[in-house]
Amino acid sequence: MSNAVLEADNVFYSYSRKGVKVLNGMCIDVPKGKKTALLGCNGAGKSTLFSVLNALYEPDDGKVLYNDKPLTYKHKDIIKMRTDVSILFQNPNDMIFKPYVEQDVAFGPENLKLSKEEVEARVSEALFTVGMEKYRKFPIMKLSYGQRKRVTLAGVLAMRPSVLIMDEPTAGLDPQMAYEVMEIAEQLNASGVTVIMSSHDTDLTYSWSDEIRVLHGGQCMYSGVPEPFYSDHKKVQTAGLIRPSVFMMNKALHDLGRCELEPYPKTQTQLSVKISDCRDRNFGTLHILVAEIDTDIAKSLEDAGLTGVHSGIYGLSARLAADATGYQPNYRYNGPENCTMKCLSGEDAVLVCDSRMVDLAKSSADFINNNGYGKIDVKTI
């Protein structure tokens, strides 16, 4: 039993018989339950690979394995696979099928021949997750690009996939929307979904992903954790990429003798910790308030004696609870990072957090505590 949920084994593919082999002996795996980033320059074969992994294209040669079994390309098998593996294309206009929001989100589940009630429930949940419930009855034509992107994401979520493929999910989105899409991807992964995403943003993927796959000339040239790849400047250059700034700054600090190379900081907060070198200071406590959709945040904070403490928000149920009661946190975005930094500066902070996201929310505090950069008490309420 391998750990791969999807695998391409020596796959060749070209768009016309005598055309360029866009995939040219591609061997790649998508590890189960992980967050994987697919990198490579324009024309490396990323989007084509995605279409092959989703059985939209049948390889000219080679095999695609899904849960260790080769795809048969029989109609029935493909339908079955696609209920499990969903793809979010780069351009939302490529995947909108119906004039109204709720119809479009329902399109996939209806095709699965689910009951009316089940479809209804899934549509509501999916629109909820992407924050588009208000627009349920809206004509899609009247929505902005970013809103359409969310509708298509809702359509994908309504399929309840166990594998989610995202092609450039943040392209064309403004910074807050891009952040929200990434948070949704985190949330899905935290609830067990395998996520693979292509992106040109090496900074973003470096902090997000567990592993990377780098494509070049229709083949996979690197597979694994990012650091060994980014340590080899020749490979990075050949792949058409640029090294992430957090990685480079950590290297700069190490060369200056300010810190060890490892552990590698993944986020700006973790890097700031290494730069600050503040292990002898007093730290604040990071309170994590686990919030369900119906939690009255202001009241819970009052009960815990945390009114007035700097606050951040993270995860779906926390956001919905905040919206429902009109609660305004100090940090609507990058909540875990901002709250951790507050603690480093010696003040307490409270993060209102979805129950499924608690581990992720603690990761920067764990980075600090486990590596001897300081001691931040984490209290979960």
Add this chain to the structure above:
Amino acid sequence: MDCVFELKDVVFAYQQKAEPILNGFSLEIERGVRTSILGCNGAGKTTFFNTLTGVNKPQSGEVLFNGNPVEYTKKGLMDLRSNVAVVLQNPDEQIFCSLVEEDIAFGPLNIGLDREEVERRVDRALKDVRLIGLNRRPLQQLSGGQRKRVAIAGALAMQPDILIMDEPTAGLDPQAAVEVMELAEKMSLRGVTVLISTHDIDLAYKWAETTNVFRNGAVAFRGNGDEFYSDIDNVYSCGLLAPSIFTMNKDVSAIKGMDPAPYPHNMCEITAKFGGSKKSGKLYLVPAEVENAVSKYEEIVKDAKDSTVGIYGSEVRFELQDKDIEFMFEGLDYCFTQAVKGKDTILIYDSIYAPTIQRQIDRLKEFGFDADTEVVG
């Protein structure tokens, strides 16, 4: 203030009874200043650009170009558009011809230039965007990134005073994005006023001198990016986030009890602020041209064997693409970071960028770092 554009109380709606997209909009664009336009989707950025090029005629208010009101006559608009070039987000929306050189020549021919002048401009534009040799290539055979460069070349061939770029790096892979930003820098150095709208706040923060933020069809902020991002509630309400280098500087300064100013805008500056060695490494500055890039490279690496090498500028990079160079892209920032780290390093650059490099030397002085530089050749 010397302004290329002044907009005063501009109101513009796409339909007569619709809600105006620009609603009492006033903004000045200063000549020669690197200017960024930020705002969330729907803030009015594209409508604003179309107002500058005369595509949108305001229902009320004034648009002044070089101090004179824009005339919405054929002659007035022709005059405006031969001076203001736009690169749209999606290159396919501004490609008119089937061959690369025809497409680039389209604009210059339209403003009635003679054949030789057009040819001269096309050649120069192709060189600037590094598409030499692809003159007769059909556009449909080019990749998205190459088509973007054709669109940019088309804008450059107009030799505009003002260059507007809407999301210039969107959809480009990281190396192509670096080259587009180098090109924007080159245009600034030639005296062109460059306006860039982007969702990439990190990039805009690094590049721009003046930051303009739009919200709901009005100007929510105009000025220095450091000042804008210091008010995080306002940043959120404009649909934006703070750039990561800004946040990092703010956080680390707070912890170390330091003043957040001066504000580092790139890696070498933040390294200088928080951990630079007192003594600079030797930074050899090697201005080069296409003709002598290879010989200069070979000479300098012979003299300074243990130094890492960086590149800035697409012409030199193209000539040296086969060499084993550690910082083939973003060489300027990386090489100065090496110097800050106390290591010897060589920066080879297109000679036009000398002022950009001097600017970095001066900026680092604000962080108390004196780079030990030597111009070679």
